[in-house]
Amino acid sequence: MSSVERQLDDLQAEIEDEVPSDISISDVTYEGPELVVYTRDPKRFASDGDLVRRLASKLRKRITVRPDPDVLSHPREAEDTVRDIIPEEAGVTDLDFHTDTGEIFIEAEKPGMVIGRHGSTLREITQEVGWTPEVVRTPPIESSTVSNVRNFLKQEREERRDILERVGRQIHREEMSDDEWVRITTLGCCREVGRASFIISTPETRILVDCGDKPGAEGEVPYLQVPEALGAGANTIDAVVLTHAHLDHSALIPLLFKYGYDGPIYCTEPTRDLMGLLTLDYLDVAAKEGRTPPYESSQVREAIKHTVPIEYGDVTDIAPDVKLTMHNAGHILGSAVSHFHIGDGLYNVAFSGDIHYDDTRLFNGAVNEFPRVETLVMESTYGGRNDYQTDQADSERRLKKVINEAYERDGKVVIPAFAVGRSQEIMLVLEEAMRSGDIPEMPVHLDGMIWEATAIHTTYPEYLRDDLRDRIFHEDENPFLADQFNHIDGGEEERQEVADGDPCIVLSTSGMVTGGPIMSWLHHFGADPDNRLVFVGYQAQGTLGRRIQNGWDEIPMNDGRRSGNLTLKMDVETVDGFSGHADRQGLENFVKTMNPRPEKVLCVHGDESSVQDFSSALYHEYNMRTFAPKNLETFRFK
Incomplete structure (x- = not known):
């Protein structure tokens, strides 16, 4: 029996001890970062609104409860009941029953009315029909991208479950090394804007952060073939984290699947959809301009299939020794400052991605409050000494x-x-x-x-x-x-x-x-x-x-x-002032108001003079160790 099987057996026993005796637990498995609990008594589970929360707190896991397929009511009967429970003004546009997982996907114009106060309507649905409801919004403006992504994921849900189960076992595998160190290798966007890409390495894990192209420089791609990245094989990478969907960060994500990568991509849900939109257009533009595209549309679909969406603020296990939390970056829809908690309190690294520190008409300003950050990898697009934008x-x-x-x-x-x-x-x-x-x-x-x-x-x-x-x-x-x-x-x-x-x-x-x-x-x-x-x-x-x-x-x-x-x-x-990037003052304020401030800052994603100016300013102003790295440098922490 593998260590993961033993772990799941132990978790099932612990859950059975915790839940009331009249609730049966038929199976426990991992799907990506989540622990999925199957029960023959979903209605009893739903009757106690705090039970799942208590289990998640005790086990320190994200938990999803699903009914055993053989205890489900027939979809036709369940649909009538569900429509009676949900208020008409919620504007339900689609109900899709997945008998293999016991889930109902409910698409509605007003998802909040389907959820109910503190999830009361969702619990009522499960109490009445046994099915587990999942709610998504009907786009107010019809979106072919959103529709295509949702339909594709429905069609591929069996393969996607297999992927998630494999990813879950990889995340929760037994740690193999007693060594403790953290390294970051720069694969792109150092002393330049574009082709953002980094590797975080520990004795257990290698994580790729972003994989973009360089605007206006055809053929300049991240240094993916070096031993620290894909040189030892694409599947030596445990996970990919995508901060946002702009092509200088996302364009070459599908290329990883051409090289043989078969692991997860962690990003927010809108980043997933926008990545699909922008990378397909990237292929279309290349074809129109007579260039050979670096990958095919099938690899874009693979990237979408392997995406594990994360909401802002959710702490998520992505490796045996790494937890990821994404926070609003204020840059574009779904953009995220990505915080990595490594080891059992060993080290913390945050990648700013691209940020806008102040509120705009479109977004709240970037989040910079974290329990701990020892090293910050910081964008410096407008880091030059004279890069002050006009007031909005x-x-x-x-x-x-x-x-x-x-x-x-x-x-x-x-x-x-x-x-x-x-x-x-x-x-x-x-x-x-x-x-x-x-x-x-x-x-x-x-x-x-x-x-x-x-x-x-x-x-x-x-x-x-x-x-x-x-x-x-x-x-x-x-x-x-x-x-x-x-x-x-x-x-x-x-x-x-x-x-x-x-x-x-x-x-x-x-x-x-x-x-x-x-x-x-x-x-x-x-x-x-x-x-x-x-x-x-x-x-x-x-x-x-x-x-x-x-x-x-x-x-x-x-x-x-x-x-x-x-x-x-x-x-x-x-007309300055509309950029999605913070100007020099905004970048300084992001670092200045962090509490506690990082010990080290790597200034990246800016022209050479910008990163050097910004690195020097942070060093002199806040007495912290700062760097303006070149591509292919490796930094060891701890």
């Missing part, structure tokens, strides 16, 4: 001024924007400005993946800023459904109509002008000096966006439909 209110006034000036000249405004994060931030600014009369009402055309990304945002309002979440819960106040917003879905023909029409605003991908529909808008708008091109996000070195920002006015056009150079005559503006 000033930025909004500046953007509105630019739009009004263009409108008065009968011009149009095009804003290159990342589909995820900045587009939704700008949408909120424009919706309020038109509603309050600060700018004239005019169409706001959304091109590229912006509409789909916005639909995903409305699916997960619990990840948005508190007041915005409350507005979305009331359908008549959802700002993303304002009449001004138009999804461009008619391709070149519709773009030509917009170009021939009245003043308007266009939000278009790609945000760094590295391809995509923005090239078409430059073609349509670029020759008219009455039009405006407005940058509202970071433009990485080597990208066309950075070159235009620096004064280039001869633009190479090669998007499959047209080639040659375009002379750019439209005004070019940069």
Whole structure:
């Protein structure tokens, strides 16, 4: 008998001692980080609302209770009862019964009404029908991504259970080493922006944190083939942790499965969906530009199948000696500061990912409160000594001024924007400005993946800023459904109509002008000096966006439909303050207000001067050990 089997037998005995004698426990197993308890008496379990909580506290495990399949009522009978229990105003749109696990997946417009106060309605459902309810939100804006991911996971649930059981056994295996040390190896994004990737190593475990590409630098990928990473084989990696879905952090996650990785990916639920959206688009763009994609769509599906979603604040075992907790990073939907508790109190490391320290219209500011952090791996995108962004209110006034000036000249405004994060931030600014009369009402055309990304945002309002979440819960106040917003879905023909029409605003991908529909808008708008091109996000070195920002006015056009150079005559503006990244002050404040402060800080994800400036400032200001590492450096802690 393996050590995991003995452990499960011991846990089952402990649970049987803890629960009332009239509740039978038929099986106990691991699925990923969760302990799944099967019982022939699910109704009795549900009658005691505190029983699962008491067990979780005593065993220090995340626990899910499921009914034995042979004690379940028939789905047709159960459905009638469930619909009677759930208030009609909850807006149930789908019920899906999984007989192999005894779960009902309930999709509803208002999940809170399905859950009930402190879970009372869920308990009532189990008490009445025995099935275990799981609740998801019906997207207020129809999202093909969310629908496709949910349907795919339903189709693959048997294989996914096998994956989770294997992962669970790996997490809870017996520790093999008495040594104690922690190492971090940098595989990318050091003294550069992009290709974020790191390895955390202990005697027991190796964890890959992020695996992205480098904007504007085709072929520059993380150093995955070194012995510390995949050089010894992809399955020497125990887990992958993804801080957020932007491609400079996520683009090459599916590539791991091409190399033979078969383990879990830990991230938030919206990060999983956005990763699917962005990586599939990444393949599509590569194909359109005549480049050989680094992996296939089947590997994107494998990545989604292997994802283990984590909610903010949940402490989760991901290895025998590592616990992971994710916290809001304030950067994009689902972005996370990832905190690793290693060993039995041995060491604590936090990876900031990308952060925004202050509240924005879209998100609450980044969380920086942890029980302990000895080492912080800190983004430094705007870490330079002069990288202070304009106050958000000033930025909004500046953007509105630019739009009004263009409108008065009968011009149009095009804003290159990342589909995820900045587009939704700008949408909120424009919706309020038109509603309050600060700018004239005019169409706001959304091109590229912006509409789909916005639909995903409305699916997960619990990840948005508190007041915005409350507005979305009331359908008549959802700002993303304002009449001004138009999804461009008619391709070149519709773009030509917009170009021939009245003043308007266009939000278009790609945000760094590295391809995509923005090239078409430059073609349509670029020759008219009455039009405006407005940058509202970071433009990485080597990208066309950075070159235009620096004064280039001869633009190479090669998007499959047209080639040659375009002379750019439209005004070019940069409006700071809308970046999803904290500026220098925000980065300093993130570290300054940590309590206790970390002993060491690795400054990464910034141009060489930015990381060195920021590292030096933290050292002099707070007397902590700081580093501006190069790629392929290894740091030993403990």
